[in-house]
Amino acid sequence: MAFSLTQTLLASSPEDYTRATTSPFLTSAAAGTTSKSLLSRWLANDRLYIHAYVRGTGRLLSFLTVPDLAPPSSSSPNPDPATRLLDWLVDALVNVRREENFFLETAARYNLSLDLPTTSSTGDHTAPTVPDDQKLQGLRRWESLFGSVAPGPAGQPLPWLEAAVLYWGTEICYLDAWSGVKARLTPRADPSQDADGGALRTQFLHNWTNDEFARFVHRLAAIIDDAVAELVASGGEGVKAQLLERVKPVWRDVLLAEESFWPAESE
Template sequence: MPSTLLDELLAEARPIWQAMIEHPFLHELANGTLSRERFHFWVQQDYRFVQDGIRFLALLIARAPDEDLRRGLLDAAVAFRNELTIFEEYAHQHGLSLAVEPTPVCLGYTSFLLATAATGSLLESLAVLWGAEKAYYDAWSMVRARLGLAPTYARWIENWTSPQFATWVDWLGEQLAARATTQDRPSIRAAFVTTARYEYLFWDMVYTGTTWPI
């Protein structure tokens, strides 16, 4: 059976993809040994990421050439807004401030998203979005396989492993594959691999507590 564009993208990024899924942050979360401090740092930084993710989606919605893609991206923007609510409710329950400065990695990743949406091709932007969503589906599916829907993390796990989210990731990949041409593939691969690298760096950043040096 011939490989698809999506297969090729995942094969191209396999080393960094595996490193991302096997990151100590996720493994410690899955076995219940992750410190609350590290988890809270992730909550703060991922909240900032999702805020800019909505801006990224807004740019894509404006560029969408047809109603099917436009509606799918609009649904995603609503889902991102619902994710902000999960973060906000958790932060309220734990007295955690979400008014924090993005770290260099968080800022770099969101800047990459916004720059791609503003100046890259629509297909590069879709590759970035599919890469980010697929990364979270794979990462949190690993956590769910080991931890189930443990109460502490149930809302996060369910959000990124639900059948609805899986269907969205598949639909997005189908949109990318259906619209790409042979000429598009080099730039799509570059955008996807960069996304995979940032996904790894984001887990590494929240695990090590890396922030601005001064």
């Protein structure tokens, strides 16, 4: 069986992964007891996370090198990993832009706020900004992680590997966290009786757990795993160990960021 880097990472720290994908906030979402104010605060942070995600994608695209030569045919079944990653990133940008618009439409429908407190504008042409002390710690971590997207060690294969693991890590945590909520959802005949008016139950949960999103996440895992497995097959255990050591710090940072991205009523 071919070596799977992503499955190895998932199995490497199960307790940390559980903390990253479960929280009182998610438990309240499953019970229908998440208040509008708390959901609003989280969505406002998640919207700013989307902005950081987009900026990080730009950094990754800036050093992602695809082959100069055209494939043997336009229907080549196995494009190189960098080209597959390029296609995934283009789809990711489309997805998150659609996601932000979905946030805006749903927030208006359910009377939710997507704004955090801002600093005062200092001039006619200066847009208000959200200071760090108004952001969840998890958002601050994600802004730092996306802001530091850069090629891997000089001269090493797959210079995009660390960045790809960062993106896969956040997506798989998001998918598993909300899939867990969906699996534990308390039945309710009238969704509008939920504390958030039914926004999570009737709108957001499907958006964050549907089959299309799951395929999107697993597609990135396959890109990473296929590229790594090819290197390991030719280079052996030494290459496997080297690649794992490169991405372990990224995985640790992902789990820390995800764990601290779920809000509490007191925040």
